[in-house]
Amino acid sequence: MKLWLFGLYGIVSSTAVAGIKAIQKGLSEETGLVSQLPHFKEIEKYSPLSFEEFGGHEIRSLDKNLYTELEKHWEKNRHFDYKILKALKDDLSKIKAKKGTALNCGEGVLQELSPIETLENDGLHLAEIVEKLEKDITDFADENSVAINVASTEPLIPYDEQVHGSLKGFEKAIEEDRKDKISASMIYAYVSLKNRIPYGNFTPSTGSSIPALKELAEKNSVPHCGNDGKTGETLVKTTLAPMFAYRNLKVLGWMGYNILGDLDGKVLAHKSNRESKVRSKDKVIEKTLGYSPYTITEINFFPSLEDNKTAFDFIHYEGFLGTKMKFYFIWDAVDATVAAPLIIDIARFLNFAKKKGVKGVVKELSFFFKSPMDTQNYNTHSQFETLVKWFKGLNP
Amino acid sequence: MKLWLFGLYGIVSSTAVAGIKAIQKGLSEETGLVSQLPHFKEIEKYSPLSFEEFGGHEIRSLDKNLYTELEKHWEKNRHFDYKILKALKDDLSKIKAKKGTALNCGEGVLQELSPIETLENDGLHLAEIVEKLEKDITDFADENSVAINVASTEPLIPYDEQVHGSLKGFEKAIEEDRKDKISASMIYAYVSLKNRIPYGNFTPSTGSSIPALKELAEKNSVPHCGNDGKTGETLVKTTLAPMFAYRNLKVLGWMGYNILGDLDGKVLAHKSNRESKVRSKDKVIEKTLGYSPYTITEINFFPSLEDNKTAFDFIHYEGFLGTKMKFYFIWDAVDATVAAPLIIDIARFLNFAKKKGVKGVVKELSFFFKSPMDTQNYNTHSQFETLVKWFKGLNP
Amino acid sequence: MKLWLFGLYGIVSSTAVAGIKAIQKGLSEETGLVSQLPHFKEIEKYSPLSFEEFGGHEIRSLDKNLYTELEKHWEKNRHFDYKILKALKDDLSKIKAKKGTALNCGEGVLQELSPIETLENDGLHLAEIVEKLEKDITDFADENSVAINVASTEPLIPYDEQVHGSLKGFEKAIEEDRKDKISASMIYAYVSLKNRIPYGNFTPSTGSSIPALKELAEKNSVPHCGNDGKTGETLVKTTLAPMFAYRNLKVLGWMGYNILGDLDGKVLAHKSNRESKVRSKDKVIEKTLGYSPYTITEINFFPSLEDNKTAFDFIHYEGFLGTKMKFYFIWDAVDATVAAPLIIDIARFLNFAKKKGVKGVVKELSFFFKSPMDTQNYNTHSQFETLVKWFKGLNP
């Protein structure tokens, strides 16, 4: 398999690539990889764990390479054994990104990643940007290639039926260079799906979730999925909330307060970028409980933590005879470490789906997402069962 | 329906009865009652929520009544609105226990409940005890009656094939007054099942879990279930542990440290009584993960908490690339409040089962138990789905 | 002693009065009263614990009384034994507030306490308001009377040297009815100090902390103190932060996230009202550490908690060889319960001070405040030692 990553030099992408390489060299276990569970052992036939090549788009300066960037992330986080880092130096140094786009990525991205290098800054029109990105990705891809969006969270662009409602409208907007209506994640999804490369959106950005791009995926018979990787606090929320529902315990309020440093924290400190993230995290309580208790869902910047995202949750609930009771949890994990293996998993399942003739939104991959497309299944357990059943159904 | 409770004056029993009465009088909501979830709405036809009568056996002095005992529990815990307590005074004062047995209930029970009044202290032989208990329960029960064991945790009696392995052996031991081999929970289960009264064991004591009594239930076509109500920390454990399994995260260690005051805490402070409880709580990690990480499972006495059981859990796990991460939770609940509604639920489901012709161990009720009989299903989510499926299967 | 409370019907005031009455009737212990520690036993001679009379100003409707209001608070919080509430009914029903002022109390107070009844709403000029308030308080007070501000937090009024910088300017502004420059807490402080009644400001509102009122206190030889009672999370912060300083451990960041329901939470949910509170809470870290680490200090509304304020704190610090480590704490207390006894303590110490001839700001009472006036001593331990030393110094 080959894997193309939008946001190749970020900590999640680079950790994912490092992990695969480390496993291939026998330097690390397969812990954290859902696709390596016994339930999915037939996946090896379709999407082997051995990835041959990695590439991607970036808006950071192109005189870097995957090793130089991973090393910077590692120095701040020490999120795996330094011997692994050293052992991968030669391999990772060869992996270099192509120049991408930051269209409508918001103040957060522009400021925190500055200086950035993008195709639009080179003066290209939308159609030229698309053409350039397509060339990069088609030069790279073969029949077993998948593209995943792991770039920073974009602000939401208001839905415009004319542009986002149909493939025709979308392509017309590209021709007309409507840069106000189209964001980087949409463009990336568009070039992937147009070239029959399965696309996964690991971010809360719009990506392929608009009718125009869903239409394109159906038309081209290519599978896609998203949005927003369910990695940390939200994973716990969607695991625990059902317990209260099963026991008919009434949740009075649920506070979730997240802190992190690192680029992600900096970008999310910008209000417009944060908005889409919080929206994605917040609604899961309602979806898993079936009603809307009072909730607090916040993300705040805490520089010294770097990528060690920490969440403080408090659940106030009412039980028999009206008695109020309390539950607290603290999630203390390295964000890249919990996110990276899911990138690999999603790529493998998408490639598997494509080979099995699945096209359009693969809602059975909801297990991996905070805001799964085209499904109301937010319960982690039901999602896992759905995934297993879907996989087994395609492997009779 | 009628409900017979072994350990009627305890905080769980008395809170359960108070809750039903409060609901009937419109003083309280139905929060906490699983059987009132929309999934089970047909249960009202078979086991209506309106209970007509309550009774039970006790080893506390018989000049008390349910109100005097509940008031004592309430003074220490204030676990519901005092107006409810006052409003129930007349009703609850009329409910009085019959003299029971504390056979092989261990030092903990003998010391902490002292002075106790039991049939064996009156000099009765086993056969006489059985006869006396049978009379009490048959005088009380009708076709819609269920018996639940909510007495204090007994030490484990070593399994003896001669006595526990067959109904014949068990009845022979009664005849021969083998008081060394038979405990209170077994006797209670025996008199219930012998008289076709469904029996639920909410404690980790042996109850109906020996072959002799399973044989009796089959023979008499009566349903039973147990053991050990899954009310607090263990409920969370069996809800959360699957999350780590689904994500292929490797649990390195799981610490669970529980503190409580009240009679339960005092009894469990006695080593022999604690043993069966800890065993029941500890094994769920292995059962839900599929392997055995290092675990700490402890219960300790903390007098000022009374029935406000508090649990501190720490999960150390390994993710992608071998990184160690942490998860903490604190469970802060009133034990009786989370336990009491389950008594009602179990009674209703057992009565429903009986009417539907179900006999023997109802393993589909595993959702309610820490150590469910005859099943390996410890995952809270699967258990809930199993319950719903079973119920719907009997209500086509 | 007699105690006059601005904000008499609030939960803190009413709980303080109830507590004193309960102690006098032998219904409660003296737990929580600093002034009852052995260190201060001579205070009984000057400011006996037996208070004779209570009164105060309010902006809630005057057809209420202290019992009706306390009962409402109690119904939501059950923060003491219901038997105590009942036993105090007659006594507390007799205590009734006089109509007060809500001048410049902000949107939070106006909206959340609506409908309110105030002297300014009756069309009175500032000078008339002062006159009316003075009459109320002088009718009530004797030589052993103290006034404490426990009203809701006001937004900050920008400092204006002309008005706030001197007593003359302040009194001129009253004459000229400059309602834009003067807030309720200032007026209350003014009428107290003008009439030689010691004044304590338990809130972060301005109160007596402006030069004009400090001048008045010096001139009239009356002691006063404030601001903002140090009751909960801040008490812990100022106790713990010194530990990091003593051990030369470098605090990298300190997160403090507070949630509460009740009126206080509602008022603080209004940005302008919250501002002065957060400012008061936030600076203590810098003051106790001697440098400014990254801090998060937030207060948020969480309705179901009512007055059960809960705080989540996370301290990230660096130790030997640059290693980062973590400390977490959770504060789970009833705000009124931790605040109420301090009202009594402050009143007793102020009355003691007056009798000992102390005038002006009593900075030795910093132990009771988040933002103590005229001192840089924020360390709880040093504050306690200072209090003891001061007290002993006046009792040779």
Add this chain to the structure above:
Amino acid sequence: MKLWLFGLYGIVSSTAVAGIKAIQKGLSEETGLVSQLPHFKEIEKYSPLSFEEFGGHEIRSLDKNLYTELEKHWEKNRHFDYKILKALKDDLSKIKAKKGTALNCGEGVLQELSPIETLENDGLHLAEIVEKLEKDITDFADENSVAINVASTEPLIPYDEQVHGSLKGFEKAIEEDRKDKISASMIYAYVSLKNRIPYGNFTPSTGSSIPALKELAEKNSVPHCGNDGKTGETLVKTTLAPMFAYRNLKVLGWMGYNILGDLDGKVLAHKSNRESKVRSKDKVIEKTLGYSPYTITEINFFPSLEDNKTAFDFIHYEGFLGTKMKFYFIWDAVDATVAAPLIIDIARFLNFAKKKGVKGVVKELSFFFKSPMDTQNYNTHSQFETLVKWFKGLNP
């Protein structure tokens, strides 16, 4: 200065040495060193931070060196930057221990450190062991040398007036080879004090706390201090408990549950070794509060944590009007990281004391100990003030 460490190859010792070397090479800050606070800046004249030489006794195999041992600890804990480790390789490789004693060190030490090499295993009598240890330490020491005990915790040897009550009795027991009465920590203290080398006991073992050795210190005019470094949970306890006392809040119960892996955890998992530790940790609550609430103080083994000791504390307390409230904290630190700098601090303060003519127990160093000798001052804040005052008193 020169520093001699009993237990040189342990994680605390080796981290302390590494830290000093790293600071000297400019690779690390001085964070964590109390003696580098501005309050103590004159100490540099007497006990400069630049240590010239390190040595010590060990019972681990002597073909190792400080670098090989530190590297093992580091591999498990990564408790500082790996670049520092590499940079110190040459320096630390030269530091080698001399063969020591494990007399009466208990099952824990014998089993967990096995195979061990000790003088007693070589068949030496007590007098010969003393002679050999003295030779090692006198060969090493100069006028600016201090010895600190950082070896594993020993079980308590019952006090025997004949042996421990006087120097004469102690020396007689050595002559008579009474190996049943004397433990390693006593022998180490004896050889240090006999040779006028200040001795600090960082462990809960007996060390110099018996009358015999206090007599020796007085006679030889040499300062000593101990016992049991106050590094983690106990530091927090003795900082926080005073807060409850100052506010007249009644602690109902205090639970402290500690988990750790590593050698320390393994040794403490042995009941006899654990006993002295728990006793030392437990009594501080009573000492700081002035009364004895219900307490739980436990230490348990949790292998995956290695040296990352984690403590869970729960404080249940009563406030005004009898209301029960709760406080929780979690201590998550690397034990060696918080302990190591204190070794350096104690050595510097002891050397300073010797130069200032201080002899016998230096109770003013109680700030560093869980069970300070000859003082009732357990309050962290008072201890710090005492230390500062003592230091300034000797530096007029």
